[in-house]
Amino acid sequence: MMLEPAEWAALVLSLKVSFVAMLVSLPLAIAIAWLLARREFWGKTLLSTLVHLPLVLPPVVTGYLLLLTFGRTGAVGGFLESTFGIVLAFRWTGAALAAAIMGFPLTVRAIRLSIEAVDPRLEAAAATLGAGRLGIFARVTLPLIAPGVLAGAVLGFAKAMGEFGATITFVANIPGQTQTLPSAIYAFLQVPGGEAGAIRLVLLSLVVAVGAVLISEGLARRVARGIGQR
Amino acid sequence: MSLRVKIHHKFSGFTLDAAFETGPGVTAIFGASGAGKTSIANAVAGLFAPARGMVELEGRCLYDAAARVNVPPHKRRIGTVFQDGRLFPHLSVAGNLDFGTRYVPRGRTGPDRDQVIALMDIGGLLQRRPLHLSGGEKQRVALARALLMAPELLIMDEPLAALDGPRKDEILPYLERLAGGANVPILYVSHSVGEIARLADQIVVLRAGRVARSGTVGDVLSDPELVPMMGVREAGSVLHAQVLGHDADGLSRLAVSGGALLIPGVQAEPGKHIRLRVLAQDVLLSLDMPKGLSSRNILPVVVEMLHRGDGPGMAVSLRLGEDRLLARITARAAEEMGLRPGLACHAILKATAVPRGDIGGGRNAG
Numbered sequence: 001m002m003l004e005p006a007e008w009a010a011l012v013l014s015l016k017v018s019f020v021a022m023l024v025s026l027p028l029a030i031a032i033a034w035l036l037a038r039r040e041f042w043g044k045t046l047l048s049t050l051v052h053l054p055l056v057l058p059p060v061v062t063g064y065l066l067l068l069t070f071g072r073t074g075a076v077g078g079f080l081e082s083t084f085g086i087v088l089a090f091r092w093t094g095a096a097l098a099a100a101i102m103g104f105p106l107t108v109r110a111i112r113l114s115i116e117a118v119d120p121r122l123e124a125a126a127a128t129l130g131a132g133r134l135g136i137f138a139r140v141t142l143p144l145i146a147p148g149v150l151a152g153a154v155l156g157f158a159k160a161m162g163e164f165g166a167t168i169t170f171v172a173n174i175p176g177q178t179q180t181l182p183s184a185i186y187a188f189l190q191v192p193g194g195e196a197g198a199i200r201l202v203l204l205s206l207v208v209a210v211g212a213v214l215i216s217e218g219l220a221r222r223v224a225r226g227i228g229q230r
Numbered sequence: 231m232s233l234r235v236k237i238h239h240k241f242s243g244f245t246l247d248a249a250f251e252t253g254p255g256v257t258a259i260f261g262a263s264g265a266g267k268t269s270i271a272n273a274v275a276g277l278f279a280p281a282r283g284m285v286e287l288e289g290r291c292l293y294d295a296a297a298r299v300n301v302p303p304h305k306r307r308i309g310t311v312f313q314d315g316r317l318f319p320h321l322s323v324a325g326n327l328d329f330g331t332r333y334v335p336r337g338r339t340g341p342d343r344d345q346v347i348a349l350m351d352i353g354g355l356l357q358r359r360p361l362h363l364s365g366g367e368k369q370r371v372a373l374a375r376a377l378l379m380a381p382e383l384l385i386m387d388e389p390l391a392a393l394d395g396p397r398k399d400e401i402l403p404y405l406e407r408l409a410g411g412a413n414v415p416i417l418y419v420s421h422s423v424g425e426i427a428r429l430a431d432q433i434v435v436l437r438a439g440r441v442a443r444s445g446t447v448g449d450v451l452s453d454p455e456l457v458p459m460m461g462v463r464e465a466g467s468v469l470h471a472q473v474l475g476h477d478a479d480g481l482s483r484l485a486v487s488g489g490a491l492l493i494p495g496v497q498a499e500p501g502k503h504i505r506l507r508v509l510a511q512d513v514l515l516s517l518d519m520p521k522g523l524s525s526r527n528i529l530p531v532v533v534e535m536l537h538r539g540d541g542p543g544m545a546v547s548l549r550l551g552e553d554r555l556l557a558r559i560t561a562r563a564a565e566e567m568g569l570r571p572g573l574a575c576h577a578i579l580k581a582t583a584v585p586r587g588d589i590g591g592g593r594n595a596g
Contacts, residue, residue: 124277125316127303129379130333135304139329143320227320 003200009176010184011204017092017180018160021100022107022153029104029152033111034137038120054166055105063169066098070170094171095178099160107156114148115141146223154216161208181205233257233287233383233415237273239280246270246280246439256409256416258426258447261436262459267419270436271387274417275310276303287383304333309381309414313388315368317360323371324356330378340380350374350404366397370404377408387419398425405429423464427451427507435459452554454537454545457510462543466509467556475500481526488551489529491579510545513557514578517567527579531555533569548577 003011035041036048054062070077071089080086088094118141126136142149164182171178173187185201188194236249246266259267272278274285276292279300285293287308292301309330317326327343334340347353350370360368369389376384389405390398402425409416409429420426426433426447434444435456442459443450450456452467460466473496474483482496486506498504520528531548538544544564548555555577569575 119316121312121314122316122318124303125310125312126318126329128275128277128306128308128310129329129375130304130307131329132302132304135333140318140320 003204004197006175006179007184007197007201007204010179010181010201011208013092013095013176013178014161014180014182015208017095017099018157020093020096021103021160022157024096025100025104025107025156026149026153029107029156030111030142030149033108033115033152034141036108037112037115051108052105054102059102059163059165060169062101063098063166066094066101066166066170070094070097088171090171090174090178092171092178095167095180096160098166098170099163100156102163102166103156103159106159107152110152110155111145111148114145114151117148118144143227146227147220150216150219150223154212158209158212161205161212181208232289233274233285233417235270235274235283235285237270237280237283237285239269239273239282241269244439248434248436248439248441249283250434250441250444252415252417252432252434254415255431256418256429257432257434258430259417259419259434259436260421260423260426262421265436266439267421267436268387271310271385271417271419274383275308275385276301276306307335307379307381308383308385309376309379310385310387311369311372311376311389313391315360315365315372315392317363317368317371317375319360321360322356323352323358323360323363326360326371326375327356327378330375334378334380338380340378343378346374346377349377349407364397365393366400369393369401373404373408377414381414383417384414385417385419388421390420390422390425402428423451423460423466424507427466427468428505448553452547452556454535454547454556457537457545457556457558458539462539462558463509463511465545465556465558466507466512467547467554469506469508469550469553469555471504471506473498473500473502473504486529486550487553488531491529492526508555508579510556510558512579513548513555515546515548515557515559515563515567515569516576516578519576520578523578525578529555529577529579531575531577533571533573533575535571536564536569548575550577 032047032051036044067089068074072078072081072087077089080088088097123136123140126140131139162182164186167180168183173179173183179187181201181204185198188198188201233252237246239246246269248266248270259270261267269278273280273293279293280295282295284291284295291299292306293299318329321329331340331343350373352367352370352374355363355367355371363371390401393401406429418426418430430447432445433447433450435442435450437459443453443456448468457465469486471484471486471491474485476482476496480494481492484491484493484496496504529550531550534547534549534554536544536546538561542560542562543558544561546557546559546564546569548557557577
């Protein structure tokens with residue numbers, strides 16, 4: 001199956017956007033999942049709602065809100081551009097931001113569940129042995145939730161690969177710049193005779209998806225063995 | 231070496247209101263489940279902050295509700311062995327032991343790692359994961375891990391409760407070695423009179439959140455008033471004995487305060503001090519020196535105190551030299567014999583009164 005340069009570009013961009021979105025959001029997702037699982041604080045429900053919002057909002061709404069906030073005339077977008085020279089709207093970095101936000105609730109949820117499954121009595125035992133809060137997290141909690149973190153990362157990555165509505169609203173559909181695989185498929189379907197291209201990209205998406213699942217299964221098995229659960 | 235504890239905390243359903251002090255050696259916290267034992271252990275370890283009270287170890291204040299002092303658990307240097315072991319499943323046995331030594335403060339030398347591994351006999355398990363250990367092995371590793379952190383106090387919260395009978399017997403000798411050899415004071419939480427009789431020097435008896443009695447194990451376990459709490463079958467006293475020699479027929483001659491005993495199945499070398507647990511229901515009383523009796527173990531005693539139970543039974547504490555014996559007889563017999571404090575009589579111990587598993591080695595009776 002031969003791919004046009006623009007189709008290659010869409011694939012590479014999709015992978016880049018998804019990886020960056022996943023890697024950048026993962027530490028924050030772990031921190032927020034830990035807060036939600038292990039701490040009681042004022043505004044906890046609000047934080048939880050905020051995190052889950054992208055899951056229930058129409059993606060177009062999320063994308064438009066991103067445009068309003070992170071666009072060049074938006075409050076945060078204007079500040080980022082004038083202070084750091086960073087522009088997100090209509091750039092691949094914006095696509096990554098949109099993908100990260102759309103995948104965030106799924107990632108946080110998976111990690112939160114795995115933190116809740118860690119026996120707090122093990123953490124208490126670590127404390128009696130002399131470990132402080134950070135030591136407990138790094139040496140007990142984190143290794144034990146590794147499968148959950150992996151699952152969350154895979155979910156976030158998958159969501160990012162498939163994200164369409166928020167992305168196209170926030171960063172449009174510019175070939176080579178912001179055109180991800182779903183946007184490219186959509187673009188093919190908009191022109192007469194584009195079905196062949198669309199089918200090629202659909203098959204490509206299938207290959208990527210199956211590959212991602214296989215890799216994550218292999219990793220999960222290895223991690224489970226590493227923490228003595230198999 | 232001392233631990234001072236004073237706790238007041240209202241739980242839904244009952245109030246914990248306990249105060250006690252311990253010295254060196256092993257102090258048992260005894261009580262039925264729900265009496266507040268584990269809450270006390272957790273308050274000392276720093277895992278539970280009572281509404282009022284204080285915890286002081288070797289003069290160092292660890293907790294004071296009034297002064298808002300609450301040293302976090304990781305700074306208390308109190309090793310804890312939990313009922314469920316709580317080994318880290320993602321680490322090997324060696325990794326779990328490393329966790330114990332990792333946080334030993336600079337300048338404080340802990341016990342020798344190899345010695346602890348030998349003491350707990352876990353050298354062959356080092357590469358294994360906790361998932362693949364038996365219950366008894368897990369507890370030995372948990373003990374070693376707690377010892378390696380060079381604690382200033384060792385808490386054992388029902389360390390044997392999760393094990394079945396044979397496994398308990400497997401661990402008890404290790405605990406005895408530890409109790410006899412360690413320089414660390416130990417707080418031993420248990421609801422088993424048998425374990426306490428073997429291991430503890432002092433005992434704090436809890437009843438519904440309050441300290442019902444505290445003192446040396448010899449005194450408290452021979453208190454006739456506590457028989458209902460200990461359980462009629464479990465009640466019994468602890469005697470300190472010295473092994474004099476082993477006879478060819480398998481009996482060993484023991485010297486106890488105020489007499490001598492012949493007991494089968496004693497393992498300790500001649501000259502060693504051991505503890506004997508004599509169950510109250512295995513002691514008979516006679517006003518005259520009995521003759522023609524099959525038992526060889528007849529000791530002169532003086533009645534100290536009598537306590538009538540709910541049923542037909544009566545508990546009698548008897549002075550035997552420096553120690554005390556506890557006997558459980560019927561109230562009718564006590565009346566017919568005219569038992570009263572100060573009366574001299576003879577206690578007959580059945581030779582089986584000290585089952586093999588109940589003979590502890592080790593601790594010097596002093």
